[in-house]
Amino acid sequence: MQRTTTTDLVVVGAGTAGLPAAIEAAAHGLRVTVVEKGDRPGGTLWRSWAQLSAGGTALQRAKGIRDSPDLHFDDVMRISRNTADPELVRLAVDHAPATIEWLMASGFDMDPDAPAVLHFHEPYLLPRTYWGRDAGRSVLEVLLPAFEKACAGSVTLALGTELVAFRTAERAVETGKPGEPGEPGEVRVAGVTVRDPDGTFREIDATNVILTSGGYAGNPELFPRLTSGAPLAGPASPGAEGSGILAAVDAGGRVRGQDRFLPTYGGVLRSGSTWETVGLDDYPALTPQARAPWEIHVNTRGERFVAEDAPSVDDRENALLAQPELKFWVVYDAAIRRSAPALFPTWDETELDRAFDGHPSFVTALDLTTLARAAGMDPGVLADTVAAYNTAVASGDDPFGRAHLPAPIAEPPYYAVLNHGTTLKSPAGLAVDSRLRVIGPDGPFANLWAAGEVIGGSTLSGKSFVSGMSVTPALGFGRMLGRRAAGATTDPGSM
Ligand SMILES: Cc1cc2nc3c(=O)[nH]c(=O)nc-3n(C[C@H](O)[C@H](O)[C@H](O)COP(=O)(O)OP(=O)(O)OC[C@H]3O[C@@H](n4cnc5c(N)ncnc54)[C@H](O)[C@@H]3O)c2cc1C
Structure with missing residues (x-):
């Protein structure tokens, strides 16, 4: 018999975007269940270079670099030849400095040579790429202790537990009900169905769901299907196999960015x-x-x-x-x-x-x-x-x-x-609106959000690879959604 548990927030995937989402939501008083199909939290950060980018940080000012989110925005659109999503790029660059400041305030081991102009990808016009001395592991050195602390409180981490489906078809019929976002007629998710480590299925009822299950650049069968036939070769994490995207598609979500592949x-x-x-x-x-x-x-x-x-x-x-x-x-x-x-x-x-x-x-x-x-x-x-x-x-x-x-x-x-x-990241992903709500057949789901590569690597980089425009927004959007799920009204730009 299928068991059911209940929580305020389900976060799917304990990776780059999911960890900060859970930490932030817990800090704002939510009971959070994090389902992670792997055997440890961290996701792609275990192997990512995790170069970050932001315009207008204290670190830049200290080095005499005059930069701003506006200049960052212009550069992303230049490099991507206007193929990135301008609305979401704007959201990402506006929040990027706060993400860097938060990492720094949390003891991030920034490489002393950062920020710099790097050339592995098409370079920015200004030094605005940052990186930790131990690449993605430097980010984990910040995230994992905070996450462990949250797990000692209101966060439950379910390892070896895989999202298999969203439970949908609930319509918000009234507004103003505490803890239930949504306008009348908007479709909500009731929660998720997961497969536990023993192979049994369980339903989790949740007021909100944040999908941070990553991309599909570790799945050679799915990759050409979602990327206009392009063959996959790359160092992506095997956890990046796209099951979160497919579950959202089953629930009515739609994939975009299939034509934005650049190797x-x-x-x-x-x-x-x-x-x-x-x-x-x-x-x-x-x-x-x-x-x-x-x-x-x-x-x-x-x-x-x-x-x-x-x-x-x-x-x-x-x-x-x-x-x-x-x-x-x-x-x-x-x-x-x-x-x-x-x-x-x-x-x-x-x-x-x-x-x-x-x-x-x-x-x-x-x-x-x-x-x-x-x-x-x-x-x-x-x-x-x-x-x-x-x-x-x-x-x-x-x-x-x-x-x-x-x-x-x-x-x-x-x-x-x-x-x-x-391929370092998968280009296609779920269509989301400007509030990062997953778009379903009848408009955005009122309480299903997405961040990280699950929204498509091309959304913020277009048909290009723009330095830092995956990890930085995964962290920043993850934090933002953690707050949003808690109904926090604080401007996330001041995080
Ligand atoms: C080698 C390499 C270098 C890179 N370098 C950079 C860089 O320098 N700068 C940059 O911006 N980007 C870089 N990227 C890309 C960037 O690291 C990723 O886009 C980003 O880390 C993805 O974050 P995420 O939170 O979306 O996914 P992840 O960090 O991969 O987390 C997703 C988590 O969800 C779990 N999961 C998946 N499906 C399910 C499911 N159905 N149920 C439960 N759990 C599930 C996974 O196991 C995983 O733990 C690089 C990528 C690679 C591979």
Whole structure:
């Protein structure tokens, strides 16, 4: 028989957005049940770089950087080429400084070099990217103790417990009833159905539900379905498998942003995996501002497709988007391996040798024909590509406009490393209104909110990757919704 429990607020997912939502709601007096299908809280923060962004912080002022939420907004819309949702970007940038101040006040271990302009994604015009010395774990060092404290009070954490459905079809028929948000006729959720660790189902009645179950960038089957057929390769957390999105769709929610996919430039699969890449820290160094390229990048046919040192990563990513299967080989020779700064800065030579010895994405050969065959490229095309590149090196004039032409590719053995257009966050997600209420078939659900990647990574970054525009709003919106569920009227901008 199905059991039923009752609470003021259910938070689905104890990750980047869910933890602050629960902490804030509890601080405002709510009984909160957090359902988390994994075996520990933290979500993607365990592996995220968790770079943050905000314009107009005390830290910027202390370093003489004149910035503001308005300038941040303009920059997000510029980088995203106006493909981000302006209303929600506005909400995010307005609350971003408060999120940074709150982290700082909570003892966040900010890297002393922050804020800075970083180049892994298309850069901001001003230094407004911040990061902890231990990446996402630095954020967890703030969140987890506060969450544990809340769990000693009015928060119940249910680990190994998965949301399977929303219970809907209740209509708010009267207003002004304490604790029951909603206008007459608005659809409310009655609560959620979860699967407990023993496999049994349980209903949780709740006045409010906040959905913070993350994206679907850890689900290679769902990814192409929700992202216009794009293949998944990436380092996302396996917990990011999209079940919260699917449950909301079953309840009448709708997905948007399917056409806003742009891959991150490069990343190598784990040996034996068809989609999971090595950790982000182990990606090859393909950012020209950090390491000017010595290699060439060729598609699966063996053709170059971009200036490898194009300063705009957005340009390189869009060029990659047009290549078959979003794959490219990084091709080089013995002289480059010997002379260039390391392509894999975190790997030593032994690890690299081991990869070339057995990893399917690493091939080496004594001649270009054998290399091309091992990589599945047309040997004639690759030979022509390398010859044309070597001519460009000799003349200093590259048809793709590449400026850094340090050496030809001419000394055996030759090397090729298969890279993918990768995904750090899923672009599509649930449509929400300007108050972050999930939109159902008859308008927004009165008491079902969403924050974090579940609303779509493209909502705040558009068809682009804008630095800090996932983690910062996940934290800020999570806090805001925790307060809102408690009916707190304090301006969340002053959090
Ligand atoms: C390697 C990497 C680096 C990144 N770097 C950055 C960066 O520098 N800056 C930036 O802004 N963004 C970055 N991102 C993206 C960013 O980290 C994520 O978008 C963000 O952390 C997601 O937060 P979330 O709260 O939406 O989801 P999560 O933190 O993933 O939390 C979701 C939680 O919900 C749980 N869950 C899922 N489904 C259910 C269910 N049905 N029932 C119960 N629980 C469920 C999951 O187990 C998980 O614990 C990066 C991502 C990756 C993978």
